[in-house]
Amino acid sequence: MAKDAKDSYLVGLIGSGIGPSLSPALHEREADRQGLRYLYRLIDIDALGAAPEAVGDLVRAARDLGFDGLNITHPCKQLVIGHLDALAPQAEALGAVNTVVFEGGRAVGHNTDVTGFAASFARGLPDVPLERVVQLGAGGAGAAVAHAMLTLGAERVTVVDALADRAADLAASLNRHFGAGRAVGAALDALPGLMSHADGLVHATPTGMAAHPGLPLSAELLHPGLWVAEVVYRPLETELLRTARAIGCATLDGGGMAVFQAVDAFRLFTGREPDSARMLADIAELAGPVGTPR
Numbered sequence: 001m002a003k004d005a006k007d008s009y010l011v012g013l014i015g016s017g018i019g020p021s022l023s024p025a026l027h028e029r030e031a032d033r034q035g036l037r038y039l040y041r042l043i044d045i046d047a048l049g050a051a052p053e054a055v056g057d058l059v060r061a062a063r064d065l066g067f068d069g070l071n072i073t074h075p076c077k078q079l080v081i082g083h084l085d086a087l088a089p090q091a092e093a094l095g096a097v098n099t100v101v102f103e104g105g106r107a108v109g110h111n112t113d114v115t116g117f118a119a120s121f122a123r124g125l126p127d128v129p130l131e132r133v134v135q136l137g138a139g140g141a142g143a144a145v146a147h148a149m150l151t152l153g154a155e156r157v158t159v160v161d162a163l164a165d166r167a168a169d170l171a172a173s174l175n176r177h178f179g180a181g182r183a184v185g186a187a188l189d190a191l192p193g194l195m196s197h198a199d200g201l202v203h204a205t206p207t208g209m210a211a212h213p214g215l216p217l218s219a220e221l222l223h224p225g226l227w228v229a230e231v232v233y234r235p236l237e238t239e240l241l242r243t244a245r246a247i248g249c250a251t252l253d254g255g256g257m258a259v260f261q262a263v264d265a266f267r268l269f270t271g272r273e274p275d276s277a278r279m280l281a282d283i284a285e286l287a288g289p290v291g292t293p294r
Helices: 023-033 051-064 079-083 091-095 114-123 140-151 162-177 188-196 237-244 257-271 275-286
Strands: 006-013 035-044 069-072 099-103 106-108 133-138 156-160 181-188 202-205 228-231 250-252
Touching: 006 051, 023 035, 023 275, 051 069, 051 079, 051 099, 051 156, 069 257, 079 106, 091 106, 091 114, 091 133, 091 140, 099 257, 114 140, 114 228, 114 250, 133 140, 133 188, 140 156, 140 162, 140 202, 156 162, 156 188, 162 181, 162 228, 181 188, 188 257, 228 237, 237 250, 257 275
Parallel strands: 006 035, 006 069, 133 156, 133 202, 156 181, 202 228, 228 250
Antiparallel strands: 069 099, 099 106
């Protein structure tokens, strides 16, 4: 049966500490409006007492139980790859998967974080300069948003991470994909010099989440004229965004990325076209206004 001939779907999310996720509500609300029976289940490895390496067993179990697909989040986006039958080009280029679709007994990995962040950024900060972009964080989310920024036309992205080797590895991967010199890796002690000349800052670490409050860098490194884009969306109003806005920076919260990656995942799971405007309204109701520069 073709995907778009079905009217009932079972999907889920595998990750750690995912209780606060808005993905179930985003997917189920849109499915309800389309007249679908759609169950979105949380599969929290913490609640199961399972290690991240158990993701392969969980994917196989979900496939055997008749799931149509899964979203994958921290800390399993890279670990899951070895347990899949095929990767979409975007996921292969990134080395990270956040969406698995079960098709004819095969598990195929996709990454909708890249397209999700790109759509949110283009909508929320459409005319900002992109010559010199500094990105904090080189993990799974960092790889996705760095790809998105270069796809959007950033001339150079400097990736800064507490693990300098991880930043260098991501930069090397980006240069292989986009061309030499488009990305540079740097250690945290390079931040002051980098920020003084930056057009914008992309934040892609967990700092600022409800469980990890605080600022990911010294407030003194922010300056008027800088734009700041956030990946964290719980809460939407992170300390970084609040501090940046107070000194005159244009800002973009992480809610739009959450919505647009869900839009793309819903399409992959069902073969149906979701209404992104309705889903943006959903997240505004669930978590506050999102996706606009303020």
